[in-house]
Amino acid sequence: MRAWDSRARLCSRGAVEAGTSRRASAVTWARPERKGSAERAPGTATSRVSLADPAVVARSKFAPSPETCPYVQGVRFMGSGSCAPGKVVTNGDLEELVETNDEWIRTRTGIIERRVLSDGEELADIAAAAATRALASSGVDPTELDLIILATSSADDLFGSSCSVQAAIGAPQAACFDLTSACSGFVVGLVTGAQYIRSGAYQKVLVIGGDALSRFVDWTDRNTCVLFGDGCGACVLGAQSASEGGCSLLSFHMESDGEGRKHLNASFSGAGDKTSACLGADGRGRHGSYSNLRMSGQDVFKWAVRAVPSVVQKAVEKSALESVDQIDWLVLHQANTRILDSAAARLGVPEERVIINISKFGNTSAGSVPLALDEAVRQGKIRSGDVVATAGFGAGLTAASAIFLWD
Numbered sequence: 001m002r003a004w005d006s007r008a009r010l011c012s013r014g015a016v017e018a019g020t021s022r023r024a025s026a027v028t029w030a031r032p033e034r035k036g037s038a039e040r041a042p043g044t045a046t047s048r049v050s051l052a053d054p055a056v057v058a059r060s061k062f063a064p065s066p067e068t069c070p071y072v073q074g075v076r077f078m079g080s081g082s083c084a085p086g087k088v089v090t091n092g093d094l095e096e097l098v099e100t101n102d103e104w105i106r107t108r109t110g111i112i113e114r115r116v117l118s119d120g121e122e123l124a125d126i127a128a129a130a131a132t133r134a135l136a137s138s139g140v141d142p143t144e145l146d147l148i149i150l151a152t153s154s155a156d157d158l159f160g161s162s163c164s165v166q167a168a169i170g171a172p173q174a175a176c177f178d179l180t181s182a183c184s185g186f187v188v189g190l191v192t193g194a195q196y197i198r199s200g201a202y203q204k205v206l207v208i209g210g211d212a213l214s215r216f217v218d219w220t221d222r223n224t225c226v227l228f229g230d231g232c233g234a235c236v237l238g239a240q241s242a243s244e245g246g247c248s249l250l251s252f253h254m255e256s257d258g259e260g261r262k263h264l265n266a267s268f269s270g271a272g273d274k275t276s277a278c279l280g281a282d283g284r285g286r287h288g289s290y291s292n293l294r295m296s297g298q299d300v301f302k303w304a305v306r307a308v309p310s311v312v313q314k315a316v317e318k319s320a321l322e323s324v325d326q327i328d329w330l331v332l333h334q335a336n337t338r339i340l341d342s343a344a345a346r347l348g349v350p351e352e353r354v355i356i357n358i359s360k361f362g363n364t365s366a367g368s369v370p371l372a373l374d375e376a377v378r379q380g381k382i383r384s385g386d387v388v389a390t391a392g393f394g395a396g397l398t399a400a401s402a403i404f405l406w407d
Helices: 013-017 054-062 091-095 102-109 123-138 162-169 182-198 258-263 277-284 297-317 337-347 365-378
Strands: 003-006 027-030 074-083 087-090 113-116 147-151 175-179 204-212 230-240 249-256 329-332 387-394 398-405
Touching: 074 123, 074 182, 074 249, 074 365, 074 398, 087 091, 091 102, 102 337, 113 230, 123 162, 123 204, 123 230, 123 365, 147 162, 147 182, 162 175, 175 182, 182 204, 182 230, 182 249, 182 365, 182 387, 182 398, 204 365, 230 365, 249 297, 258 297, 297 337, 297 387, 297 398, 329 337, 329 365, 365 387
Parallel strands: 147 175, 147 204, 329 387
Antiparallel strands: 003 027, 074 230, 087 113, 204 230, 249 398, 387 398
């Protein structure tokens, strides 16, 4: 059992910068013993935690008291769900498409297989399935949702897919919008959804992260096609008063580097001015389109191994944690095992506390963090009261980290 001192910190430094100068009193916390590790079946509802549950104890020690809380209300992480397409593309299958082999792919990426959408299948289909499972595990009915956020860079419609998900799960009362922040999308979505709850505007928010980048991959380019897969994950956020234990979102940090966009992009590739007479009738009626994904792997790798530990460390510094050692689980964007190993080593997090499932799904962009999170919860690894540090990183370039207590 580990113990540490939580001194004079609010849920995030952002509250102090916004003008709140109050401080919580110093406390010492010893982590309660964990509950059993039995795996929870998908779709199993969980009851509201009691005051004796580890999550409540943890929140009461990390979060500010009712007198010092800078928010109207706190945030709970109520449950998760995930879904990936049924079609599996193995490394052996790719040997038939490009000049590559299983050993080459495994040693450089850690990937064994990936899932891709089949003909007629849409991103909204698997996003709705992930959402339904998250709602079931949270014990929340779709009609209780106030907001749905879909983090994706590959919506089925140029105008977004969140409304399609809303209709599919039966939540007509919920506002919804798509959010684009590439592989950082789900983490940015969590932070965004939490602010709607902290402000008192909404009580329950569904955050989905998912992508179908197989649509924008050049399946003749062995440097990129071996990396990507399709998948979605979701998390339900709920409101709670400070008297219930404050805010489970302990801190976050986000940053962007627009100069790095050239290293990873899928740019618009249609005509810039379709009204031009020189295009002719056929040209003026041509469909708009985007190019296949382009990536400078070495440049992205060099940036990622520095950016990931940096954003996590900055999030830790904004929280009530005193060091990275107090993180129970590190859930990073599943881009490449070499990046994951390097980031964990730089942070000093042992490999047994790093969640990795890239071997089964590949890089699913905004879907990778929630897919890994949900799998770890259902396997009984991540349990009530655990401190979870997430980080997404990718095109933009963008990087984001959120640290929270799992309920």
